Amino acid sequence: MKQVKKLENEKINNLMIRYVIPSIAGTVIIGIYGIIDGIFIGRTIGAEGLAGVTFSFPVLIAISSIGVMIGAGSSAIISISLGKKDYKKASCILKTALTYIILISLIITCFGYLLIDPVISFMNLSKNLESYVVGYSKIIILGAIAQIFAISLDPILRNDGFPKKSMIILALMSVFNIILDYMLIVVFNFGVMGAAAATVLAQGLGSILYLKHFLSGKSNVKIGKNSPFLEFSLIKRIAKTGFSPFIMELAFGILMIVHNIQFMRYGSSLDVSAYGIVIYITSFLYMVYLGISEGVQPLISYNHGAKKFNRVFEILKKAVFVNAILGICSFLTILKFPNLLIKIFNPHDTNLIATTTIGLEIHNFAILIMGVSMVLMMYFLATEQPKIAGFLSLGRTLIFILPAIILLPIYLGIKGIWWATVFSEYLSFIITIYFITKEFKKIKYEKIRG
Numbered sequence: 001m002k003q004v005k006k007l008e009n010e011k012i013n014n015l016m017i018r019y020v021i022p023s024i025a026g027t028v029i030i031g032i033y034g035i036i037d038g039i040f041i042g043r044t045i046g047a048e049g050l051a052g053v054t055f056s057f058p059v060l061i062a063i064s065s066i067g068v069m070i071g072a073g074s075s076a077i078i079s080i081s082l083g084k085k086d087y088k089k090a091s092c093i094l095k096t097a098l099t100y101i102i103l104i105s106l107i108i109t110c111f112g113y114l115l116i117d118p119v120i121s122f123m124n125l126s127k128n129l130e131s132y133v134v135g136y137s138k139i140i141i142l143g144a145i146a147q148i149f150a151i152s153l154d155p156i157l158r159n160d161g162f163p164k165k166s167m168i169i170l171a172l173m174s175v176f177n178i179i180l181d182y183m184l185i186v187v188f189n190f191g192v193m194g195a196a197a198a199t200v201l202a203q204g205l206g207s208i209l210y211l212k213h214f215l216s217g218k219s220n221v222k223i224g225k226n227s228p229f230l231e232f233s234l235i236k237r238i239a240k241t242g243f244s245p246f247i248m249e250l251a252f253g254i255l256m257i258v259h260n261i262q263f264m265r266y267g268s269s270l271d272v273s274a275y276g277i278v279i280y281i282t283s284f285l286y287m288v289y290l291g292i293s294e295g296v297q298p299l300i301s302y303n304h305g306a307k308k309f310n311r312v313f314e315i316l317k318k319a320v321f322v323n324a325i326l327g328i329c330s331f332l333t334i335l336k337f338p339n340l341l342i343k344i345f346n347p348h349d350t351n352l353i354a355t356t357t358i359g360l361e362i363h364n365f366a367i368l369i370m371g372v373s374m375v376l377m378m379y380f381l382a383t384e385q386p387k388i389a390g391f392l393s394l395g396r397t398l399i400f401i402l403p404a405i406i407l408l409p410i411y412l413g414i415k416g417i418w419w420a421t422v423f424s425e426y427l428s429f430i431i432t433i434y435f436i437t438k439e440f441k442k443i444k445y446e447k448i449r450g
Contacts, residue, residue: 008083008302008306008308012311012314012315013318015315016295016296016299016315016318019163019296019299020291020295020296020319021295022163022167023158023163023166023167023291023294024291024295025170025171026154026167026169026171026291027287027288027291027294028288028291029167029170029171029173029174030170030287031283031284031286031287031288032174032284033174033202034283035283035344037053037181037195037199038050038276038277038280038345039344039345040182040186040195041185041191042277042345043346045132045192046346046349047269047273047349047352048129048273049132049192050276050277050346051129051132051269051272051276052129052131052133052136053132053136054256054273054279055125055129055132055133055272056132056133056137056140057253057256058253058254058257059112059136059137059140059141059253060147060199061249061250061252061253061256062250063108063112063140063141063147064147064151064249065246065247065249065250065253066104066105066108066148067148067149067150067151067152068151068152068242068245068246068248068249069238069239069243069245069246069249070097070152071152071153071154071155071156072155072242072244072246072297072381073238073240073242074094074097074152074238074241074242075155075156075159075297075298075301076159076241076242076297076381076384077093077237077384078090078094078156078159078160078221079297079298079301079302079382080302080304080305081093081305082159082302082305083301083303083306084305084306087221090221091221091222091223092234093234094214094221094222094223096231097152097156098214098223099230100230100235100238101145101148101149101152102145103230104148105144105145105149108141108144108148109142109144112141113138113142116138116141117134120133120134120137126269129269132192135192135193135196136192136193136195136196139193139196139200140200142200143196143199143200143201143203143204146203146204146207147199147200147203150173150206150207150210151203153207153210153211153214154166154169154210155294156210156214156221157169157210158294158295159221159297159298159301160213160214160221161220162219163295169206170206172205173202176205177199177202180194180197181194184197185198240386241384241386242381243389243390243393244380244389244392244393245381245393247393247394247397247398248377248397251393251394251397251398255397256279258405258406259405259417260272260275262406262409262417263414265409266409266413266414266417267414270355273352273355273356274352274356274358274359277342277346277360278356278359278363280345281341281342281360282360282367285326285371289326289327289371289374290374292319292322292323292326292371292375293319293374293375293377293378295319296315296316296318296319296375296382297382299311299315300315300378300382300383301382301383304382309443312383313443316375316376320376323372323374323375324371326371327367327370327371327372328368331364331365331368334367335361338360339353339357342356342357358418359418362418362419362422363418363421363422366421366422366426369426369429370425372429373396373425376432376433376435377389377432379436380392380435380439392428392435395427395431396424396425396428397424400424400427400428401421401423404419404420404423404424408423
């Protein structure tokens with residue numbers, strides 16, 4: 001418990017180094033092995049293989065969104081409970097989260113496997129492309145329990161006071177995934193099914209390592225022996241607190257479906273492939289921003305629970321500054337070297353490179369402010385304010401962007417689909433600034449009054 005208690009006493013710069021750096025390393029590792037998946041597929045199967053995986057991404061994202069909800073919701077509540085010195089409640093939340101993961105994973109696998117064929121048939125894809133989408137999706141659905149366990153338990157492990165162990169497990173998963181990618185895609189020629197199997201098996205390894213930590217007795221938060229396996233009031237609380245990141249993740253999957261439909265309507269599968277490459281490139285940057293946001297979440301949650309608001313705001317300001325600098329650096333790098341990044345995935349297809357360059361250069365304007373928005377939204381999740389966090393997430397990922405994706409291409413063609421993300425990002429950024437300013441004023445008033 002000593003590691004956790006340092007959260008309210010240790011110097012903030014030292015805390016951020018201890019929590020944020022392993023968190024960044026962990027999420028970047030995830031980004032790297034996601035990119036390597038794309039490189040293997042793009043170089044061995046080509047543009048149509050990339051398009052097949054891009055069409056399958058919504059299935060992967062829908063499953064991961066459940067893991068994000070359970071992990072983000074339960075880890076924030078556990079950390080707040082630790083800040084209040086309520087260790088029994090923290091243990092009870094962990095036990096409920098583990099049971100929740102098992103039950104919901106089984107439901108997703110059963111229903112997902114039954115529904116996937118008719119859903120993909122409805123897309124009316126070419127026979128070859130449909131075979132890629134079906135093969136990849138079915139393996140991901142069968143491995144849902146591994147994916148949800150790995151995604152859920154990682155933030156809980158960090159909030160338990162073990163950020164370095166989280167980083168090590170993610171690194172092992174990454175190395176294992178890369179080795180399996182090479183073996184299954186290149187050596188055994190299993191194509192996109194090999195990429196899906198590599199992902200599931202790597203997450204399975206991660207799940208075992210996370211569970212070993214909590215079952216070995218080395219964790220600060222123990223699995224409550226006398227508490228019920230399922231406490232529905234806690235499930236509701238976990239779902240409410242984790243709703244914001246859940247909706248962000250799920251909405252991303254919905255948006256990918258809409259993007260794919262619009263790209264096929266106004267362009268072709270080449271544009272879907274280009275979109276896939278942009279997702280691979282920007283997902284790496286997204287993971288860096290996410291690493292910083294997730295790294296400061298335990299610090300904010302614990303100090304908020306301990307009512308140390310000055311420390312909360314100092315942590316938030318430092319995280320915003322770091323993500324703002326990274327946003328500027330990322331923007332300038334993509335502006336200068338777009339072709340260099342794209343050619344990593346397919347150096348020979350000139351049409352694919354040209355199409356992707358247009359999309360990446362437009363999407364680049366969203367990258368500039370994305371990191372700052374993510375940190376500010378994380379504040380409302382970390383302080384258990386699900387209504388504000390949920391509204392901001394819905395606005396950024398659905399409410400603002402969906403009308404833009406539908407309307408802008410009417411006037412701007414293919415480019416309008418790319419500009420929709422930029423429009424949504426800037427509008428949600430302005431609204432987020434309004435809410436965070438209001439929050440600062442409210443706490444300042446309460447401190448003066450108290």
